[in-house]
Amino acid sequence: MSRTCGPPSRCFQGIIPSILGTVSPDGTPNVTYLSHVHSIDEERVALSCQFFNKTKENVLRNPAATVIVYDPVTFEAYRLELEYEREEVSGPLFDSIAMRIRAIATHIGMSDVFRLRSADVYRVLRCEHLARYIDVPEQVELDDPGGPRSELRGLQLISQRVNNASSLEVLLSGVLESLEVAFGFQYAMVLLATARGLEVAAVRGYAALCLGAEVKVGEGLIGVVAQERRALRISGVENDLRYGRAVRSAIEQQRGLGLGCPELPSPGLPDAQSQMALPLVVGDQLLGVIAVESKQRLAFDEWDETFLEIVSNQVALALARVLPERAATETDAAEERPTLRFRFIAHDDCVFLDDQYLVRNVPGRILWKLLTIVRDTGRTEFSNRELRLDPSLGLPAVRDNLESRLALLRKRLEQRCPSIRLPTSARGHFRVEIDGAFELSEGESLER
Amino acid sequence: MPVALPEDLVEFLESGVSIIIATRDARLRPEVLRGLGAQVAPDRRSVDVFVNAELSQRLLSDIADNARIAVAFSRIHDHRTVQLKGVVLDVSDVSREQSVELERYRVAFAEQVAMAGLPRSVTRRMRIEPAKALRVQFDQGFNQTPGPGAGGPMEQP
Numbered sequence: 001m002s003r004t005c006g007p008p009s010r011c012f013q014g015i016i017p018s019i020l021g022t023v024s025p026d027g028t029p030n031v032t033y034l035s036h037v038h039s040i041d042e043e044r045v046a047l048s049c050q051f052f053n054k055t056k057e058n059v060l061r062n063p064a065a066t067v068i069v070y071d072p073v074t075f076e077a078y079r080l081e082l083e084y085e086r087e088e089v090s091g092p093l094f095d096s097i098a099m100r101i102r103a104i105a106t107h108i109g110m111s112d113v114f115r116l117r118s119a120d121v122y123r124v125l126r127c128e129h130l131a132r133y134i135d136v137p138e139q140v141e142l143d144d145p146g147g148p149r150s151e152l153r154g155l156q157l158i159s160q161r162v163n164n165a166s167s168l169e170v171l172l173s174g175v176l177e178s179l180e181v182a183f184g185f186q187y188a189m190v191l192l193a194t195a196r197g198l199e200v201a202a203v204r205g206y207a208a209l210c211l212g213a214e215v216k217v218g219e220g221l222i223g224v225v226a227q228e229r230r231a232l233r234i235s236g237v238e239n240d241l242r243y244g245r246a247v248r249s250a251i252e253q254q255r256g257l258g259l260g261c262p263e264l265p266s267p268g269l270p271d272a273q274s275q276m277a278l279p280l281v282v283g284d285q286l287l288g289v290i291a292v293e294s295k296q297r298l299a300f301d302e303w304d305e306t307f308l309e310i311v312s313n314q315v316a317l318a319l320a321r322v323l324p325e326r327a328a329t330e331t332d333a334a335e336e337r338p339t340l341r342f343r344f345i346a347h348d349d350c351v352f353l354d355d356q357y358l359v360r361n362v363p364g365r366i367l368w369k370l371l372t373i374v375r376d377t378g379r380t381e382f383s384n385r386e387l388r389l390d391p392s393l394g395l396p397a398v399r400d401n402l403e404s405r406l407a408l409l410r411k412r413l414e415q416r417c418p419s420i421r422l423p424t425s426a427r428g429h430f431r432v433e434i435d436g437a438f439e440l441s442e443g444e445s446l447e448r
Numbered sequence: 449m450p451v452a453l454p455e456d457l458v459e460f461l462e463s464g465v466s467i468i469i470a471t472r473d474a475r476l477r478p479e480v481l482r483g484l485g486a487q488v489a490p491d492r493r494s495v496d497v498f499v500n501a502e503l504s505q506r507l508l509s510d511i512a513d514n515a516r517i518a519v520a521f522s523r524i525h526d527h528r529t530v531q532l533k534g535v536v537l538d539v540s541d542v543s544r545e546q547s548v549e550l551e552r553y554r555v556a557f558a559e560q561v562a563m564a565g566l567p568r569s570v571t572r573r574m575r576i577e578p579a580k581a582l583r584v585q586f587d588q589g590f591n592q593t594p595g596p597g598a599g600g601p602m603e604q605p
Binding site (some may be wrong): 017020021022023025027028029030031032033049053054064065066068075077079080130132133134135159239242246249273297358403 | 459466468469470471472474475476477478479480481482500502503514516518519520522525526527528529531536550564565570573574575590592593594598599
């Protein structure tokens with residue numbers, strides 16, 4: 001039998017928790033909340049199973065279930081009689097539910113325990129609108145996307161901006177501006193793929209402070225979208241986060257300690273209720289992610305997702321066009337840079353750069369050691385400990401003041417040789433960054 | 449003789465928490481419905497749970513058949529949830545005093561869901577009349593706060 005009463009699709013967005021009843025073989029009823037009932041088609045729904053619980057135990061032995069879902073706009077209730085069919089532990093249905101759960105779980109630092117075990121598929125036997133549950137006002141305001149004509153005009157506007165963009169900056173700001181003007185996406189950002197993950201490259205509606213914020217692939221909504229290369233839309237974000245935090249605190253109580261991994265700080269609105277992120281992909285290459293947010297609980301629907309997918313495809317193609325140019329420009333700049341020529345004068349214990357005095361004594365010897373290792377081995381990561389243990393640097397055995405000598409070296413480089421930097425990479429570790437090529441030579445004087 | 453519910457649990461059950469109910473028919477098919485408040489008896493050995501009379505035909509027919517019932521009480525802001533299971537001793541129309549309790553529940557529940565972002569104006573539209581009172585005696589209690597410990601028995605109902 002089909003769902004002839006037809007709960008609107010928005011009932012299946014997980015905004016208001018549903019009520020699910022099952023019965024054990026000995027006749028004991030069980031009732032529980034469900035954060036999300038997923039609609040598969042007219043005749044089937046899927047429920048997520050994160051923990052093996054009483055519900056699952058019951059339906060494996062008695063497949064009968066009844067669920068009430070709510071309309072998040074009118075708050076009307078719909079009752080569905082279900083019959084458990086099977087569980088799926090892989091495949092597109094499983095992946096799409098798992099992705100949503102992973103986005104929340106990684107955000108609250110719980111990806112190891114809070115994950116989808118199975119997508120449980122139920123057949124809908126009967127559906128009924130519970131007309132007397134709530135008084136429904138005669139007129140309920142539903143968002144009107146504006147009709148096909150305005151959609152087309154909006155698409156045309158974005159298309160034009162994308163095509164005309166001559167640089168990355170113009171492309172990204174143009175797209176975000178048109179998304180707001182033509183479609184009312186007030187909060188939007190584009191993140192670009194970097195060697196370490198994703199970096200916020202353009203924002204609309206957010207403080208410019210978000211620019212440059214980093215997101216790791218696989219963490220949070222944006223990171224999961226980048227990893228899976230699939231769009232993800234979450235409504236009722238706060239409900240999901242509250243549910244996840246309840247699980248987290250239950251586990252922490254059970255173990256009697258904190259989980260250690262804190263919640264992720266994420267760029268964007270602290271009070272977002274709806275989020276949607278789409279990958280920017282060309283061929284098999286991930287170029288970035290476009291993400292939109294809203295403070296409304298039901299801000300984005302299938303239409304918005306489909307529409308943004310079209311936009312994302314266009315932006316991705318344009319990015320592929322603009323990005324190589326940027327990379328090429330950077331490479332050209334690197335090529336134009338003159339080679340840095342360092343010379344170590346042993347009897348004066350000092351380092352010269354292009355015949356100019358740079359630094360002497362311990363900081364000088366540290367710089368020389370680092371540059372020699374970079375040249376000979378290509379290694380750029382160093383620890384303070386290995387410097388302390390190196391007798392050739394001449395550091396005293398106790399109270400060596402290594403940190404202050406490194407600080408002096410950094411300061412000197414900043415003033416006289418900004419092409420070399422020594423940023424801290426972790427506690428007690430630092431990295432050597434060098435723009436362009438360099439040469440090393442040693443001697444008793446500046447004569448070569 | 450059923451055991452008395454602990455004092456702190458009584459306070460929780462009557463605090464405007466979300467209430468959901470399941471019963472089952474002779475063929476072991478479940479029925480679910482939202483509760484409209486709960487009032488624990490002075491001796492704490494039974495609880496009156498209120499339901500919308502117009503939506504509870506199936507629920508009442510299940511109760512007439514076998515009286516088995518499960519009721520989950522859930523605090524919205526932190527998901528603290530307990531599920532109590534037992535039997536329905538009696539079904540009656542709500543008294544005038546109980547009508548006051550129903551209205552008090554609707555206000556307290558509206559406060560709880562407002563914290564989750566649902567406007568009070570919506571909760572006010574929830575129909576609470578005509579209502580029935582189910583007198584329930586619980587003999588089992590389970591912790592149902594989401595997480596790996598969910599489903600475990602409480603020390604006493």
